[in-house]
Amino acid sequence: MATTITSDAPVGIxxxxxxxxxxxxxxxxxxxxxxxxxxxxxNAATSQKPQAVINAITRFFTIENSNIHRGVxxxxxxxxxxxxxxxxxxxxxxxxxxxxxxxxxxxxxEGVNLIAQSYGRNFxxxxxxxxxxxMEHHSNIVPWxxxxxxxxxxxxxxxxxxxxxxxxxxxxxxxxxKTKLVSVTHISNALGTINPVDRIVEMAHRRKIPMVIDxxxxxxxxxxxxxxxxCDFYLFSGHxxxxxxxxxxxxxKAHLLEAMPPYQGGGDMILSVTFEKTTYNVIPHKFEAGTPxxxxxxxxxxxxxxxxxxxxxxxxxxxxELLEYGTERLASxxxxxxxxxxxxxASILSFVMDGIHPHDTGTILDREGIAVRTGHHCxxxxxxxxxxxxxxxxxxxxxxxxxxIDALVTGLLETRKVFG
Amino acid sequence: MISEISDLYQEVIIxxxxxxxxxxxxxxxxxxxxxxxxxxxxxxxVYLKTDGDRIVEIAFQGSGCAISTASASIxxxxxxxxxxxxxxxxxxTFHQMVTGARSKDWxxxxxxxxxxxxxxxxxxxVKCASLCWHTLKAALEEKKxxxxxx
Numbered sequence: 299m300a301t302t303i304t305s306d307a308p309v310g311i312x313x314x315x316x317x318x319x320x321x322x323x324x325x326x327x328x329x330x331x332x333x334x335x336x337x338x339x340x341n342a343a344t345s346q347k348p349q350a351v352i353n354a355i356t357r358f359f360t361i362e363n364s365n366i367h368r369g370v371x372x373x374x375x376x377x378x379x380x381x382x383x384x385x386x387x388x389x390x391x392x393x394x395x396x397x398x399x400x401x402x403x404x405x406x407x408e409g410v411n412l413i414a415q416s417y418g419r420n421f422x423x424x425x426x427x428x429x430x431x432x433m434e435h436h437s438n439i440v441p442w443x444x445x446x447x448x449x450x451x452x453x454x455x456x457x458x459x460x461x462x463x464x465x466x467x468x469x470x471x472x473x474x475x476k477t478k479l480v481s482v483t484h485i486s487n488a489l490g491t492i493n494p495v496d497r498i499v500e501m502a503h504r505r506k507i508p509m510v511i512d513x514x515x516x517x518x519x520x521x522x523x524x525x526x527x528x529c530d531f532y533l534f535s536g537h538x539x540x541x542x543x544x545x546x547x548x549x550x551k552a553h554l555l556e557a558m559p560p561y562q563g564g565g566d567m568i569l570s571v572t573f574e575k576t577t578y579n580v581i582p583h584k585f586e587a588g589t590p591x592x593x594x595x596x597x598x599x600x601x602x603x604x605x606x607x608x609x610x611x612x613x614x615x616x617x618x619e620l621l622e623y624g625t626e627r628l629a630s631x632x633x634x635x636x637x638x639x640x641x642x643x644a645s646i647l648s649f650v651m652d653g654i655h656p657h658d659t660g661t662i663l664d665r666e667g668i669a670v671r672t673g674h675h676c677x678x679x680x681x682x683x684x685x686x687x688x689x690x691x692x693x694x695x696x697x698x699x700x701x702x703i704d705a706l707v708t709g710l711l712e713t714r715k716v717f718g
Numbered sequence: 719m720i721s722e723i724s725d726l727y728q729e730v731i732i733x734x735x736x737x738x739x740x741x742x743x744x745x746x747x748x749x750x751x752x753x754x755x756x757x758x759x760x761x762x763x764v765y766l767k768t769d770g771d772r773i774v775e776i777a778f779q780g781s782g783c784a785i786s787t788a789s790a791s792i793x794x795x796x797x798x799x800x801x802x803x804x805x806x807x808x809x810x811t812f813h814q815m816v817t818g819a820r821s822k823d824w825x826x827x828x829x830x831x832x833x834x835x836x837x838x839x840x841x842x843x844v845k846c847a848s849l850c851w852h853t854l855k856a857a858l859e860e861k862k863x864x865x866x867x868x
Contacts, residue, residue, distance in 0.1 A: 332720075653736070655783035657758040658727075661840060665720045674759055687759040687781055716719065716727050717736075717784070 315608065315616045321697050323348040323604075334667025337702045342487050342515060342646055342693030343671050345540045347601075354600035355542060358593045365589055367566055381592050384599030385582070388547055391602045392532060393523040396552060401582040402595050405546040406514040407437040409533035410481070412548055412585065413510055414441040416558045417531075418479065424450030426478040431456045431464050431493070432683055433486040436676040438512045442481065451478075458683065462489035462638040470501050477502075480509045484516035488677040488689070489638030490621075490646030492520075499529050508554070514538055518695065519617060519644050521610040524549050536594060540695075541601035545594030548585070555581040562587040613696045617645040620694045624703045631710050637689050645694035648675075651710070654717050656690040662716060663690075666709040725836030726843070727784065730792075735784035740794035744777040753780075753853030753865040755845050760786045764794075764853045771802045776854075783846055785837065790850035792830050802858050809851045816847050 321327055326346040329336050338346060358380065364373035366381045382397070389397045403409050422428070428442050432455055439453075446453055454477070456469035464482075473480075480502045485492050495511055502509040508530040513522060517534035524532050531554070536545040550558075560567055560578055564587035569577040578584045605613070624647050628634055633652030651659060660672035671691045674681045681687060692706055744750075744765035752763050762780025766773055776797050778790045797805050811827050816837040824832040837847045845867040856865045 655758070657760075657783035657843075657846065658785070661726070661843060662723055665723055673757065681759070687761075712719070716723065717732060 315612055315696060317616070317697065317699055320608070321699075323350065324697055325349060325352070327697060331667045331669075332665050334665075337666075337668040337705045339692040339694060339698065339702065339706060340669045340671050341518070341695040341698075342538070342675075342691065344537045344543065345518060345695055346697070347540055347542070347597075348604050350604045351541055351597050351600045355593050355597045358596050363593075366592055367583070377592060380596050380599075381590070384595040387599040387602045388549075391522070391606075392547075392549055393525050394549055395525060398581050399549055399552050399555065401548040401550065401555070401585040402590055403546045403548055403585070404544055404591070405537075406512060406533045406535045407441075407546075409531075409546055409548040410437055410441045410510070410512065412561045413481075413531055413533075413550075414445040416561045416585075417508075417554065418442070418445040418451070419449060420559055421557075422449060422451050422478045425476060426451045427454050427472075427474070427476045428452070428479045428481065429454045429456060429469070429472050429477055430480075431469070431482050432458045433462065433464070433489055433491060433493075433677070433680055434481075434483055435487050435512065435514070436678070437514075438481055438483055439679070452476075455679075458491075461640050462486065462491045462680075462684075463640045464491070464493055464498075466494065466497065466501075469498065473501060473505050473507065475505075477505065477507050480507055481512065482510070483512040483514075484522075485513075485519065485644045485646075486638065486677070486680070487515050487646070487693075488648055488675040488680045488691070489640065490643040490648065490693075491638060491640040492516075492642040492644055494642075495529065496527055499527055503528065515644065515646075518605075518613075519610075520614055530554055536598040536601065539601055540604065542591075542594045542597035545591045545598050547598075552581065555585070560584050560587065564588040566590075608696070616696050617694060620698060620700065620703065621645040621647070623700050624692065624694065624706075627703055627707045628710075631707065632714065634710065637684050637686065645698075646691060647693070648689045648691045650686050650689050651713070654713060656688045658717070659690045659710070659713050662713045663706070663709045666705070666712065668706055668709050670706070722836065722839045726840060728833050728836065730830065730833045731784065731788040734788035734791035738778075738787050738791040740777040740791065741779060742777050743779055744775060747775075747777075749857045749860060751853050751857035751861055751865060753849045753856070753867070755782070755786065755849050755867045757842075757845060757867070758783055758786075760846060760849055762786070762790055762850060762853060764790070764850060764857050766854075766857050768802075773797050773800055773802070773805060778850060778853075782849070785834075785843055785846040786849050789834060789847045792833065793850050793854065796829060796831055797854075805854065805858070809855065812851060813848060816844050 324346045362376045364377040366378040388400045510531040513534040518539035532549040537543040567587040637648045656672040747765035749766040760782030767775035776794045818838040
């Protein structure tokens, strides 16, 4: 990759973020751990929350707290409005045609399970094939394996190259008349690879195969436009995009969601119930059984507002700058090997060091106040592909700085010293 | 260097992690067990040759972090010739040490194994240090399934 340290680049070439100002919005960033200023580089696991999100959740529980879609009283009306406003914000955020194409769930993981169990169990049969890639997170593997066990469908896995890029021609070869679903990650959590999802959708749709995109890592970094992508399903989680945990989104094209049976039964997902017959509610409510995570949805709405204020394009440009700087700095460390060197990458730096296990690296960095993830990142097939038991991973967000990358480099040189 | 880090990664631990002793498949082993730590992917097999209740030979193989590799290396060095009861007693004391029990004479009680006293300041690393011991216990008890630290 051609890298330039862009700190000296003339102002105005790229949109600039006022990172110091942004950092003030995130209270968790301003603490010390083990007496050192926190350097939080574990954003692909979960991100920190801006005060605006914390305030929105606090305000809900302090003032508006009530159940939704059922009360005639004032508070219930307020809560219902806030919850449905959040749905509209998500619709705008991903440019869905209609708000009813936005289903709230717990997380991306629950979203994959919803599609596997509701769509997969009803529209796939024995012998049908589901195509994934070799860079999927366990959450985009295991729900499909469960489905395959239930109905006798078969998983096919498209290979990746040594840089961690999907081999598109190999992927296309896997598509055949038995292929009934494709599910691919937008950005790999372990490698940082940005997949060419637009071309993948096109390949799948040319053969009339529906397409699921796991957007858990993409939502905090890229502008998503589900109409332009034309994908059939798109999934993401609130907590990785500076929102609360326990809230996620399934976007699905309306005609597909309408054709699908409910995922779970319970209150709010019905129109009428007798012991003889139950009529289900319309979408999206058909998929939102029981009292949902109302505060979580409102918090997600607040994080969407916050991100809109900064601009996803500005975020992506700044993070690319960080990624280039980090890639160059890490390359200067003797015996360090980056795992995941795709040409199109998000700000994820996964690496191993000669003779040092990532877990030991993680412990030493931790005592320097630096939070990175070490392990298999819930992507064991990726680790197997690269022949490593684990990696250390620094995943950057728009509130990270070049100084923090410098701190990481100093910590890694310290690690090198410990192990001689 | 931060003092807790130098307490954890003592010279003897770094040495054993880089050049693990008894690191081989033990030909003619009459007992063996596999251990797995899903948190970091550490995997190891402990092999034993026993005579009644006595450990005549002991070896291990696998891959893991510095703490788990050094722990298995030093454990196997310390247990050659010991009885099952002595080994279990050592594990008990070792476990007390790494989980933070206080004592001034770990070295007297545990010999070289006392090098792992620094682990008590790193609760998430206790599993790394104790994986080989859990695996040893399973081998002594002739358990068939892989031991997991989870």
